Each structure stands twice: as structure tokens, then as C-alpha cells.
Amino acid sequence: MSYAKLRSHRTHVYGLIVVVPFLFLSSCRSAKRSDDASTCSETQERLAEALAESMVLQCTANLAEIEQRGAELERDNAALRSENTQLQEDNAALGGLKDTNASLQAENEQLTTESQALGAESEALKAQISVCVDELEEARHPGDIRxxxxxxxxxxxxxxxxxxxxxxxxxxxxxxxxxxxxxxxxxxxxxxxxxxxxxxxxxxxxxxxxxxxxxxxxxxxxxxxxxxxxxxxxxxxxxxxxxxxxxxxxxxxxxxxxxxxxxxxxxxxxxxxxxxxxxxxxxxxxxxxxxxxxxxxxxxxxxxxxxxxxxxxxxxxxxxxxxARYDRWMTQIGPNDGRCRTQIEDLTVELVRRRAELATALRQSSAYFDVFRVEAVEAEVALSANMAWALWQYWGSPELCSSIPRAGTDVTQLGQWVFASPYDILGGSGGSDEPNYDQYLYQLYRELGGPSQSAPYWEAAVADVDFSMLPSRSGPVWASELPAFxxxxxxxxxxxxxxxxxxxxxxxxxxxxxxxxxxxxxxxxxxxxxxxxxxxxxxxxxxxxxxxxxxxxxxxxxxxxxxxxxxxxxxxxxxxxxxxxxxxxxxxxxxxxxxxxxxxxxxxxxxxxxxx
Structure with missing residues (x-):
């Protein structure tokens, strides 16, 4: 029962206490005109007294209930006030959140605008990247080898x-x-x-x-x-x-x-x-x-x-x-009977012995040799006579052995065989490629090594040849710093x-x-x-x-x-x-x-x- 209803009920009870005795009194006043007036009056007084007592008891009970309910309502009201205070605090906090939310919404709108701009830029970059990828793929696998x-x-x-x-x-x-x-x-x-x-x-x-x-x-x-x-x-x-x-x-x-x-x-x-x-x-x-x-x-x-x-x-x-393995090999090279080796050795000695005749023939046949002193050409012939290695290296074949000039061959024929095609042992006497020798010689002295190339029969034949008449040649450019082998x-x-x-x-x-x-x-x-x-x-x-x-x-x-x-x-x-x-x-x-x-x-x- 609500507090308002209790108050209405209390008012109603008080009204009954006043109205009911009044009704009895009115009834007795009417009875005075009859014979029972005294009895009525007496009865009415008793009834009114009983009723009043009953009503007082009822009101007392109602008031106690009302007071108890009022206390409960006061407690409820205190709770409501506390809740209202909390709601007010929450509402104040929500007010701050609303401000924050408004700020975030504004920032979000800005980010959305920037994102849209970045999206457009990203699409443009994607298009450029696609072009670059195509170009790179084409570059990796172009159609032309060049x-x-x-x-x-x-x-x-x-x-x-x-x-x-x-x-x-x-x-x-x-x-x-x-x-x-x-x-x-x-x-x-x-x-x-x-x-x-x-x-x-x-x-x-x-x-x-x-x-x-x-x-x-x-x-x-x-x-x-x-x-x-x-x-x-x-x-x-x-x-x-x-x-x-x-x-x-x-x-x-x-x-x-x-x-x-x-x-x-x-x-x-x-x-x-x-x-x-x-x-x-x-x-x-x-x-x-x-x-x-x-x-x-x-x-x-x-x-x-x-x-x-x-x-x-x-x-x-x-x-x-x-x-020294090369020297031993040179004593075994060629046909097994050894005749070809002997013929080449004999020819070597023949060339050294007849170097003056050959020098004269060379100077008459070539303007190249005519510019040198005859002694220099003789030394050139003697040097070139050490030709066994070159002959075996570049022309080693049965044809070589069958074509070697014999002792006493005419000087013109001898010179033509030795110094003309195909053998031309003077072919290595100069030329534009000669500087490459420095590189090869450096490698030889440092790591490659090479043959001893001794030829005792030639060395004995040239014992009295003056090689100082040959044009001087400078040594390798690295000669001052000979590498350690x-x-x-x-x-x-x-x-x-x-x-x-x-x-x-x-x-x-x-x-x-x-x-x-x-x-x-x-x-x-x-x-x-x-x-x-x-x-x-x-x-x-x-x-x-x-x-x-x-x-x-x-x-x-x-x-x-x-x-x-x-x-x-x-x-x-x-x-x-x-x-x-x-x-x-x-x-x-x-x-x-x-x-x-x-x-x-x-x-x-x-x-x-x-x-x-």
C-alpha cells in the first residue's frame, strides 16, 4: 500500500468516528416523539460508545501500520536519493564522455577524409606499381639477348x-x-x-x-x-x-x-x-x-x-x-728410330757453321735484314738455329722429318726452308705482340714454372758467336722486383x-x-x-x-x-x-x-x- 493510500484511509476512518455518532443522535431525536424515546436514547449511547471504542482500536492499529510503512518508505526514499546522487554523478561523467565523443567524431571525420585521399593515392600507386612490375618482368625476360x-x-x-x-x-x-x-x-x-x-x-x-x-x-x-x-x-x-x-x-x-x-x-x-x-x-x-x-x-x-x-x-x-722432364722428353721425341731428332740436331749445327752465308742471303732477299750490320744478322741466324723445340712444337709430323735439308744443301734452298713458310723460325723475332711476354714471364717465375730447354749440341756450336751484336732489349718492367716462385x-x-x-x-x-x-x-x-x-x-x-x-x-x-x-x-x-x-x-x-x-x-x- 502506497503512502498516499494510507493517508486517504486514515481520513476515512476519522470521518466515520464523527459521522456514525451523529446518525445515532439524529435517530434518537426522532424517537423523542414516541414512547420509546428514553430506551432509544440509552441504546444509542451504548452503541455509540462501543462503536467509538472499536473505531479507536481500529485507528490505532491503522496508525501503527501507517507509521511502519512510513519508515519503510523513508528507507526506500533514502535509497532513491543515494541512487539519484549516483545517477547525477554518472550523468556528469557522461557529459564529459559526450564531449570526448564529439571530439572523437570530429577526428574520425578528419581521418575519414584523409583515408579517402590516401585511398585515391594508393590506387594511383597500385597502377604505377603494376606498370613497374610489367616493365620489370619484361626486363627480366626481354625478347632480345642483347x-x-x-x-x-x-x-x-x-x-x-x-x-x-x-x-x-x-x-x-x-x-x-x-x-x-x-x-x-x-x-x-x-x-x-x-x-x-x-x-x-x-x-x-x-x-x-x-x-x-x-x-x-x-x-x-x-x-x-x-x-x-x-x-x-x-x-x-x-x-x-x-x-x-x-x-x-x-x-x-x-x-x-x-x-x-x-x-x-x-x-x-x-x-x-x-x-x-x-x-x-x-x-x-x-x-x-x-x-x-x-x-x-x-x-x-x-x-x-x-x-x-x-x-x-x-x-x-x-x-x-x-x-728437367722436358730435356729428357726431347731426347725421346719423334719417331722411335731417332733419325728425325738427329737430322734436326745436325741441321742446327749446319746453320750455325754457315751463318755468314745465310746472313748474306737474308740481307739480299729482305730489306728488313739489310738495315742491320752483317754481324748482327749472323748472330740472329745462330740464335734461331736453336730450333728443335719450335720445330717439334709447331710442325712435329712425319712431313717435317721427310723435308729436313741434308748437309751441304744450297744456301738459297737452306735459307728458304728455315726462314720461309711454313717453318719460318725467324717469325718470332719481333712484332707488336712482344710486350705480352712480360706477363707470361712473370707468371712463369711466380707460379707456372717452365722447361729448362737445354740443347748441348747448339750451345757447343755457338761458343764463338758474338750475341752482343743483337739489338738490345729491355728486361721486363717488373724485373727489379723478381717474384718469389x-x-x-x-x-x-x-x-x-x-x-x-x-x-x-x-x-x-x-x-x-x-x-x-x-x-x-x-x-x-x-x-x-x-x-x-x-x-x-x-x-x-x-x-x-x-x-x-x-x-x-x-x-x-x-x-x-x-x-x-x-x-x-x-x-x-x-x-x-x-x-x-x-x-x-x-x-x-x-x-x-x-x-x-x-x-x-x-x-x-x-x-x-x-x-x-
């Missing part, structure tokens, strides 16, 4: 015209560190020539060991024997410090020769493989002739993972600076070849003086050393016996994964194909011959100077 090469960092590329069907040829320069272990020492530009057929084909990496023998144009139409055999791509690499790959164009005396080592050279080849392997992902096979073949061996020695194999031709590994360099190479090297096909000539330094390999590792019969430094695959050629082709098939004749894998090339490959190797051999004959001549001059 463009792909040009994208390689550190490469400069120029295309050259070639007559080779289905091929394109590029002259390339690559920036190489002088010291691959410490690039901070500077860089140099190294040259190579790339013959491109297809990115899917193998790569034949041919190192010359010297320069490019004149420049990239020399190689624009040349295919190596292995390139012809396999139909592969081809690189012809110029050796560091030679011709156009010198570390500087300053005075040669200022060149730092310390970095002309087999390890640095191998690192040059390795850098080229690393840069081009993403394009030419097929097998890479290193090859080369003579010093170039040695360079291929060094590449595999230091970076075997680069290569599927190596094919060095006539590449010697020497034991020291004066390796590192015997371990070749020892480690030989240990690698014997114990670790795999997929090696090496070819040597049976009549080549350098074959005394032929390598040894483990034939259980898909490797073999072949000796071509009755041939000198021009030995190649075509000059091998039929059985050896077949075995060599099997090993090459394992390296390259393909051979290029008649679509077959093991069938031998035709005679015409072998002839084409033979001509290719002979072309290269002639270039190397001119370089190495100068080296031999300078070595002979150095020997004379050391012995007198």
Missing part, C-alpha cells in the same frame, strides 16, 4: 656482324676487381667475345691464356672445335693483364703485378659464369689450348661447381722454373687433378715438347688423358686415333648432354665435319704459335744473358 646482356650490372655489350649461320656475336667488357678478395683495391675492364645461338644450349668457355690476338674482330667468325662439335654457345676470354685487359693504361712500370695469379684469373672466369649463368643455365665446359688450357684447369681447380667439365688441349703443368701452386693443381677433378678430357701431342708436362687424372672420375699420335702442339680431337676419338666423344657427351652431328649422341662426325673442326683448331693454333714463338725466343735470349 637487351638481356645489357641489363647485367658491370657489362658493356656491342654486337658485331658475323658470317656464322644461326649465331650472333657480341664484344663484351666486364668490370673485374683487381683483387677478388678485396675489391677496394680497384677494378679493370676485361674483354671477351660471346657467340650466341640459344639460351637453352650449353656454353663453351674458351680461355686464350693470352690476349685476343688483336681484338674482338679476330674472333667474329671463329668457332672452337668443341663449339662446332656440340653446336653450343661460345665465350672467348682474354686473360687479365694481356692486351685490352690490362689493369691500367698508365705506364706499365706502375702496374701492380701482385694480382697476376692463377687464383685471380680463375676468379675472373668464375665471375663471368655467375653473371651469365642466369641466362645460359645449361652445362658450362671450359677449354683452351696451351696456356689457355692451363687457365681452364685452374678455373676447375678453384671453382669446380661452375663447370660440367674441362677440355684442356696441350696444357702442361711444370715442376719448377727449370723442369711458389712451387706449391702447381703442386696443389696436380693434387686436385689426381684426386678430385671430374669430367676432364685432356689431349696432348706425342711429338709435342710440352707433353712432358702432361697432367695425370683419375679415370674412375669420368676423366681421361689422350695422346694424339705423330703430332705436336696442334693436337686436337680430330688428330686422335679412332678408338680414342670414340671414347673422348662419350666423355664429352656426358659433359655437354648433347653432340651436334646428325642429331646423334654417339655416332662419329663425318670426315667433312672432322676436317672443319681440324681447321678451326689449326686457326687458333697459328695465333698461339706466333705468341709462343716470341716467348721461346725471349727465353733463349734470357738464357744467353744468364750464361755469359
Amino acid at each position: 637487351d638481356r646482356l645489357a641489363l647485367i650490372p658491370g657489362l658493356g655489350v656491342q654486337e658485331m656482324k658475323t658470317q656464322i649461320d644461326g649465331a650472333r656475336v657480341f664484344s663484351v667488357r666486364i668490370e673485374q676487381p683487381l683483387d677478388h678478395k678485396d675489391p677496394s683495391k680497384g677494378y679493370f675492364s676485361q674483354r671477351f667475345v660471346l657467340l650466341h645461338r640459344s639460351e637453352d644450349l650449353p656454353m663453351t668457355l674458351m680461355t686464350t691464356g693470352y690476349g685476343l690476338f688483336g681484338g674482338p674482330d679476330t674472333w667474329v667468325d671463329h668457332e672452337d672445335e668443341l663449339t662446332v662439335l656440340t653446336g653450343s654457345n661460345q665465350i672467348v676470354l682474354e686473360h687479365r693483364y694481356f692486351e685490352g685487359s690490362m689493369p691500367t693504361h698508365r705506364d706499365p712500370a706502375e702496374i701492380d703485378w701482385r694480382f697476376l695469379t692463377i687464383e685471380q684469373s680463375a676468379a675472373d672466369s668464375h665471375a663471368i659464369v655467375e653473371k651469365l649463368k642466369p641466362i645460359y643455365s645449361g652445362p658450362w665446359v671450359a677449354t683452351g689450348r696451351s696456356k689457355g688450357g692451363m687457365t681452364a684447369i685452374f678455373h676447375q681447380r678453384f671453382h669446380p661447381a661452375d663447370l660440367a667439365g674441362i677440355v684442356p688441349f696441350v696444357a702442361p703443368i711444370s715442376h719448377g722454373i727449370n723442369d 711458389d712451387r706449391t701452386a702447381m703442386e696443389k693443381v696436380e693434387a686436385f687433378l689426381s684426386n678430385e677433378a671430374t669430367h676432364v678430357v685432356a689431349v696432348y701431342g706425342a711429338w709435342d715438347p710440352w707433353s712432358a708436362g702432361r697432367i695425370q687424372v683419375d679415370e674412375t672420375r669420368q676423366s681421361r688423358v689422350f695422346i694424339a699420335p705423330a703430332v705436336g702442339h696442334s693436337a686436337d680431337l680430330a688428330s686422335l686415333s679412332t678408338g680414342d676419338r670414340s671414347r673422348a666423344l662419350e666423355l664429352l657427351q656426358a659433359m655437354y648432354g648433347r653432340l651436334n652431328f646428325a642429331g646423334a649422341k654417339t655416332t662419329a662426325p663425318s670426315a667433312e665435319q672432322w676436317q672443319h673442326m681440324r681447321e678451326s683448331s689449326q686457326w687458333l693454333d697459328r695465333h698461339i704459335q706466333r705468341q709462343e714463338m716470341r716467348d721461346l725466343r725471349r727465353a733463349a735470349l734470357s738464357s744467353i744473358g744468364a750464361n755469359r
Whole structure:
């Protein structure tokens, strides 16, 4: 019952207390006119008294209840006041939150505006990125090989015209560190020539060991024997410090020769493989002739993972600076009967003995010799007479032995045989390539070593020759700082070849003086050393016996994964194909011959100077 209802009930009760006695009194006043007036009055008084008493009791009870309920209501009201106070506090707090919310809403509207702007900018950037991705993908896989090469960092590329069907040829320069272990020492530009057929084909990496023998144009139409055999791509690499790959164009005396080592050279080849392997992902096979073949061996020695194999031709590994094995080999070289060796030795002595006649004939036949004093030409003839090594190296063959002049031959015929084509032992007496000898000699004295090349019969014959009449030549630019010979360099190479090297096909000539330094390999590792019969430094695959050629082709098939004749894998090339490959190797051999004959001549001059 609510407080308002209690108050209404109390008022009603008080009203009854007043009204009921009044009704009884009114009734009694009416009864005075009758006989029962006194009785009525008495009765009314009793009733009124009883009723009043009853009403008082009832009111007392009601008042107690009302007071109890009032106390409860007071407690409820106190609770409501407390709750109202809390609500007021909460409302005050909500007022602050409303302000914060209003601020956040304003900030959100600002962020929404900025987000919309960023969204528009993001869409524009996405469009630009999409274009860049397309351009990058096109750059990674451009349609033209020249463009792909040009994208390689550190490469400069120029295309050259070639007559080779289905091929394109590029002259390339690559920036190489002088010291691959410490690039901070500077860089140099190294040259190579790339013959491109297809990115899917193998790569034949041919190192010359010297320069490019004149420049990239020399190689624009040349295919190596292995390139012809396999139909592969081809690189012809110029050796560091030679011709156009010198570390500087300053005075040669200022060149730092310390970095002309087999390890640095191998690192040059390795850098080229690393840069081009993403394009030419097929097998890479290193090859080369003579010093170039040695360079291929060094590449595999230091970076075997680069290569599927190596094919060095006539590449010697020497034991020291004066390796006596070559002298012993020269006493056994040629046909077994030894007659050819004896004929060459006799011819040597004959030339020295008749040097005055030959000098006169040379001065009469060539303006080149006419400018020198006759004594100088005589000394030149005597020096050139030490020709056994050169004859066996470059012309060792049955034809050589059958053509050697006999004692007493007419001086004109004698001079023509010795100093004219094909032998021309004076061909190494000079020329623009002679400065390359400094580089080769440095390598010889530091790591490569070389033959002793003693010839007692010649040395005895020239005992009274005045070699001081020869034009003076300066020594190497590094002569004042002769490098210490590192015997371990070749020892480690030989240990690698014997114990670790795999997929090696090496070819040597049976009549080549350098074959005394032929390598040894483990034939259980898909490797073999072949000796071509009755041939000198021009030995190649075509000059091998039929059985050896077949075995060599099997090993090459394992390296390259393909051979290029008649679509077959093991069938031998035709005679015409072998002839084409033979001509290719002979072309290269002639270039190397001119370089190495100068080296031999300078070595002979150095020997004379050391012995007198």
C-alpha cells in the first residue's frame, strides 16, 4: 500500500468516528416523539460508545501500520536519493564522455577524409606499381639477348656482324676487381667475345691464356672445335693483364703485378659464369689450348661447381722454373728410330757453321735484314738455329722429318726452308705482340714454372758467336722486383687433378715438347688423358686415333648432354665435319704459335744473358 493510500484511509476512518455518532443522535431525536424515546436514547449511547471504542482500536492499529510503512518508505526514499546522487554523478561523467565523443567524431571525420585521399593515392600507386612490375618482368625476360646482356650490372655489350649461320656475336667488357678478395683495391675492364645461338644450349668457355690476338674482330667468325662439335654457345676470354685487359693504361712500370695469379684469373672466369649463368643455365665446359688450357684447369681447380667439365688441349703443368722432364722428353721425341731428332740436331749445327752465308742471303732477299750490320744478322741466324723445340712444337709430323735439308744443301734452298713458310723460325723475332711476354714471364717465375730447354749440341756450336751484336732489349718492367716462385701452386693443381677433378678430357701431342708436362687424372672420375699420335702442339680431337676419338666423344657427351652431328649422341662426325673442326683448331693454333714463338725466343735470349 502506497503512502498516499494510507493517508486517504486514515481520513476515512476519522470521518466515520464523527459521522456514525451523529446518525445515532439524529435517530434518537426522532424517537423523542414516541414512547420509546428514553430506551432509544440509552441504546444509542451504548452503541455509540462501543462503536467509538472499536473505531479507536481500529485507528490505532491503522496508525501503527501507517507509521511502519512510513519508515519503510523513508528507507526506500533514502535509497532513491543515494541512487539519484549516483545517477547525477554518472550523468556528469557522461557529459564529459559526450564531449570526448564529439571530439572523437570530429577526428574520425578528419581521418575519414584523409583515408579517402590516401585511398585515391594508393590506387594511383597500385597502377604505377603494376606498370613497374610489367616493365620489370619484361626486363627480366626481354625478347632480345642483347637487351638481356645489357641489363647485367658491370657489362658493356656491342654486337658485331658475323658470317656464322644461326649465331650472333657480341664484344663484351666486364668490370673485374683487381683483387677478388678485396675489391677496394680497384677494378679493370676485361674483354671477351660471346657467340650466341640459344639460351637453352650449353656454353663453351674458351680461355686464350693470352690476349685476343688483336681484338674482338679476330674472333667474329671463329668457332672452337668443341663449339662446332656440340653446336653450343661460345665465350672467348682474354686473360687479365694481356692486351685490352690490362689493369691500367698508365705506364706499365706502375702496374701492380701482385694480382697476376692463377687464383685471380680463375676468379675472373668464375665471375663471368655467375653473371651469365642466369641466362645460359645449361652445362658450362671450359677449354683452351696451351696456356689457355692451363687457365681452364685452374678455373676447375678453384671453382669446380661452375663447370660440367674441362677440355684442356696441350696444357702442361711444370715442376719448377727449370723442369728437367722436358730435356729428357726431347731426347725421346719423334719417331722411335731417332733419325728425325738427329737430322734436326745436325741441321742446327749446319746453320750455325754457315751463318755468314745465310746472313748474306737474308740481307739480299729482305730489306728488313739489310738495315742491320752483317754481324748482327749472323748472330740472329745462330740464335734461331736453336730450333728443335719450335720445330717439334709447331710442325712435329712425319712431313717435317721427310723435308729436313741434308748437309751441304744450297744456301738459297737452306735459307728458304728455315726462314720461309711454313717453318719460318725467324717469325718470332719481333712484332707488336712482344710486350705480352712480360706477363707470361712473370707468371712463369711466380707460379707456372717452365722447361729448362737445354740443347748441348747448339750451345757447343755457338761458343764463338758474338750475341752482343743483337739489338738490345729491355728486361721486363717488373724485373727489379723478381717474384718469389711458389712451387706449391702447381703442386696443389696436380693434387686436385689426381684426386678430385671430374669430367676432364685432356689431349696432348706425342711429338709435342710440352707433353712432358702432361697432367695425370683419375679415370674412375669420368676423366681421361689422350695422346694424339705423330703430332705436336696442334693436337686436337680430330688428330686422335679412332678408338680414342670414340671414347673422348662419350666423355664429352656426358659433359655437354648433347653432340651436334646428325642429331646423334654417339655416332662419329663425318670426315667433312672432322676436317672443319681440324681447321678451326689449326686457326687458333697459328695465333698461339706466333705468341709462343716470341716467348721461346725471349727465353733463349734470357738464357744467353744468364750464361755469359
